[in-house]
Amino acid sequence: MTLQERDKKHLWHPLTQHKVYPDALAIVKATGALLFDDQGREYIDGIASWYTAVYGHCNPYILEKVAAQMQQLDQIVFAGFTHEPAIKLSEELIKILPDTHEKIFFSDNGSTANEVGIKMALQYHFNKGEKRNTIIAFEDGFHGDTFGAMSASGLSVYNGPFEDFFIDVQRIPTPDIDTIEIVLERLQRIIRDYNVAAFIYEPLVQGANAMHMFEAEYLNEILKICSANNIVTIADEVMTGFGKTGKNFASEYIETKPDIISMSKALTAGFVPMAVTSCTQDIYNAFLDDSVGKAFFHAHTYSANPIACSVAIAGIELLKSAEIQNNIQRIIQSHKDFDAKIKSHSKIKTTRQKGVIYALDLDIEMDRYGKKRYEIFDHFMEHGVCLRPLGKTIYILPPYVITEEQLDKIYESIVALLEVV
Known part of the structure; x- marks a missing residue:
């Protein structure tokens, strides 16, 4: 049995109507800003897994500290x-x-x-x-x-x-x-x-x-x-x-x-x-x-x-490290540069930013958890990007270790969405 099939036997997921959306994507590995599923596909974690993994998944410095504490x-x-x-x-x-x-x-x-x-x-x-x-x-x-x-x-x-x-x-x-x-x-x-x-x-x-x-x-x-x-x-x-x-x-x-x-x-x-x-x-x-x-x-x-x-x-x-503080400032500037390019797009109603948090509202009517929202979610996953729309709001809140190349891929997936939404 696949992980998805085993999952459906016993697990009840949060914020999920299982009769309508029965399948959960199986993630088997994560490192830095990347997630890997059971089919070997990779995704950029654009929301730091619900705003938690801000220093990157399986950060080696934290792993070292945890391993030492577990033995003590x-x-x-x-x-x-x-x-x-x-x-x-x-x-x-x-x-x-x-x-x-x-x-x-x-x-x-x-x-x-x-x-x-x-x-x-x-x-x-x-x-x-x-x-x-x-x-x-x-x-x-x-x-x-x-x-x-x-x-x-x-x-x-x-x-x-x-x-x-x-x-x-x-x-x-x-x-x-x-x-x-x-x-x-x-x-x-x-x-x-x-x-x-x-x-x-x-x-x-x-x-x-x-x-x-x-x-x-x-x-x-x-x-x-x-x-x-x-x-x-x-x-x-x-x-x-x-x-x-x-x-x-x-x-x-x-x-x-x-x-x-x-x-x-x-x-x-x-x-x-x-x-x-x-x-x-x-x-x-x-x-x-x-x-x-x-x-x-x-x-x-x-x-x-x-x-x-x-x-x-x-x-x-x-x-508190210089590296992470510099990364935060780099992400803030990247968001600003992206916003300058995209905020006047005809499919965008408003944009906003605070720190590494960037959000835009699509100029369409849709339910927060309706069919259209899941189509948008699927669009991002197909582009190798994990973003979770809040209704018509698309937001980015990435790990601080995300690279510029990875950020650009997130931005590109949003631009691609605007062409088909």
Whole structure:
């Protein structure tokens, strides 16, 4: 039996209607920016495998660090125990996080990182004797698939069957030059009418919302009002973190820093699952008490797994290296050059870029997960390029080690699409 045939016997894939799309492509090897299927075909990974493998697949430097750690300590419960990789990782993260952040809490994935952040915010007020039970979030944001994260997410295509069970969330639009005053007025009305505990947001780029981008100065106005009203601010940097916007974190572009930051995906470079939620000393202090009940009772079996921590440490070392920083700037410039050539094409409605993230909207009507979307996906795969359209939005978020030749092939596949779409 082929891998595809064996797959269909028992596996249930995410974001997939198996009755309509029953086949999954079998990938057997990956290196650098390349994926190889079971038929020997190669594909350029234009999205770093959902924004994770930013230093390239099977990066030899990370492999070396992981191999050493596996022979030293594989796993230890993190409740009541600690270890060097977790301590070292916390030290390295604090160096690149905003200066206000002092504490690191471990979990398993991006959704749970946001879940932790939401629970921290709610309990922060509870521990202080304040009843605050409402969360503010952007319209059409996405924060994950666990219940708190789902509650904060505005994309109903993911959440429809579960909305009756959500926590209370009030939504505001993402601001721009034309709407900022309306957004701020709505924000202040929500603060007046509800007991608001937290504001959760994706800074500058909403990934699942078709790479929607907005400006730092307008987000800063929202954050200033939240801070003035003791509303805990949670920056969801699961997608944007670790260099993708051109800085270590998108929050660096914004004057007012968040109280909590959630991170995952590129944190462990596509090797193993792990997530981190960081916070300020003020948030942490609200949980310090003689009463055990005021402790933060949230735990994951594999919290701060030593192997995952060793991967993350190696990833940060690579991120800070001159080679990777130069590569990031090279990709940013390549995207700009491509955009200058293509943005006026008759089949393109809009284009946008933040750091290594480049997106364009096709000037056609189509469903987010309809037949046309899969035809476009197949077009790219036939050209040896792995891109996952978000409806009519085509985006590139490549590994930082991608070559100019590989980038050019991605650009060429997009140009070819415009001729047939």
